[in-house]
Amino acid sequence: GHGQMPAKILEKIMADFLRGEIDCLVCTMIIESGLDIPNVNTLIVDEAERLGLSQMYQLRGRVGRSARQAWAYFFYSKHKRLTREASERLETIEEHTALGSGFKIALRDLQIRGAGNILGESQSGHIASIGFSLYMELLEEAVNKARHGGTTHERVDAAIEIPMTAYFPTCYIPEEETRVELYSRLARCSDTALLHEIREECEDRFGPLPYDSEGLFSISRMRILASRAGVKKITRVINHLRFEFGDNLLPDIGRLFNSGGEILRQIYFEPNDRNSVNLNLLRDTPEAVFADAESILQVLVQLKEEDAEKEVPLGTISTKVFRPAARKPPKRRKNTF
Numbered sequence: 001g002h003g004q005m006p007a008k009i010l011e012k013i014m015a016d017f018l019r020g021e022i023d024c025l026v027c028t029m030i031i032e033s034g035l036d037i038p039n040v041n042t043l044i045v046d047e048a049e050r051l052g053l054s055q056m057y058q059l060r061g062r063v064g065r066s067a068r069q070a071w072a073y074f075f076y077s078k079h080k081r082l083t084r085e086a087s088e089r090l091e092t093i094e095e096h097t098a099l100g101s102g103f104k105i106a107l108r109d110l111q112i113r114g115a116g117n118i119l120g121e122s123q124s125g126h127i128a129s130i131g132f133s134l135y136m137e138l139l140e141e142a143v144n145k146a147r148h149g150g151t152t153h154e155r156v157d158a159a160i161e162i163p164m165t166a167y168f169p170t171c172y173i174p175e176e177e178t179r180v181e182l183y184s185r186l187a188r189c190s191d192t193a194l195l196h197e198i199r200e201e202c203e204d205r206f207g208p209l210p211y212d213s214e215g216l217f218s219i220s221r222m223r224i225l226a227s228r229a230g231v232k233k234i235t236r237v238i239n240h241l242r243f244e245f246g247d248n249l250l251p252d253i254g255r256l257f258n259s260g261g262e263i264l265r266q267i268y269f270e271p272n273d274r275n276s277v278n279l280n281l282l283r284d285t286p287e288a289v290f291a292d293a294e295s296i297l298q299v300l301v302q303l304k305e306e307d308a309e310k311e312v313p314l315g316t317i318s319t320k321v322f323r324p325a326a327r328k329p330p331k332r333r334k335n336t337f
Contacts, residue, residue: 001027032058038066048074049086053109056093057102088112158226162236164286166215172206186220190227195220218290222297229300234293241279241293267296
């Protein structure tokens with residue numbers, strides 16, 4: 001019996017099998033559920049490694065539906081190497097044979113397929129391979145996408161390439177495991193308030209931050225602001241900073257110039273470059289460089305938030321592009337004798 005047979009022929013075969021006129025029925029997964037034949041006491045399943053736990057559980061339920069002792073044999077290919085998931089499924093269906101074991105099998109099936117534990121750090125399956133934090137980020141992005149009707153702002157992972165010493169010295173945090181944990185938390189941090197909490201925790205546990213660790217928090221803060229502003233990369237090039245934007249994320253140039261502030265007068269654009277802006281550095285100390293960069297990023301974040309409130313499409317570029325005025329050639333002076 002199989003699903004490709006005409007209905008009348010299939011009905012006749014099943015009726016003969018039910019009356020006992022046929023002793024052995026060779027069939028496909030068509031008998032997986034919905035059949036109740038008390039006389040059947042033996043089930044033989046070939047290539048069971050291809051089946052899921054729920055399928056095997058349903059097939060096993062086709063036998064043992066009366067007072068007679070029933071047997072279910074699940075065979076797998078002899079010369080085929082089983083995957084870890086297939087082995088776990090076969091072991092599970094072999095272990096849980098008591099009545100009412102369907103709930104335990106369902107829980108085990110969720111663990112094998114990678115449902116994980118959404119309420120804690122204990123994970124299994126696919127979620128364990130990507131990590132709980134990344135899973136929560138992906139979940140948050142999916143929720144925001146659903147709330148905004150499928151339109152969300154592009155998330156930019158900013159890269160900061162500014163020469164500066166930034167790390168936790170061993171004399172400040174001796175335990176290597178603790179240092180690695182803090183590095184990981186700083187790398188995952190996407191909010192300035194949370195960054196401030198991590199800083200307070202470090203000062204409370206280990207004392208005032210050394211100079212090298214101050215730079216680590218400065219870079220983390222700049223990375224967070226750059227991601228919110230849509231800046232893809234910030235690079236120190238001799239005497240200026242270069243802010244590179246992602247595709248279709250260049251801000252309104254006219255509004256950027258008109259936002260006010262002394263620092264904005266140091267901004268200039270390279271010819272034929274519509275994907276980045278440059279900032280002249282008048283002060284060379286690392287603290288001054290980060291302060292100037294943060295001032296620019298805060299203006300960019302403010303512009304982006306205003307566009308979000310007004311529902312301005314991403315990538316809107318002002319039609320008034322301000323370029324440095326071309327230098328006029330000097331007037332030729334007439335020689336007088």
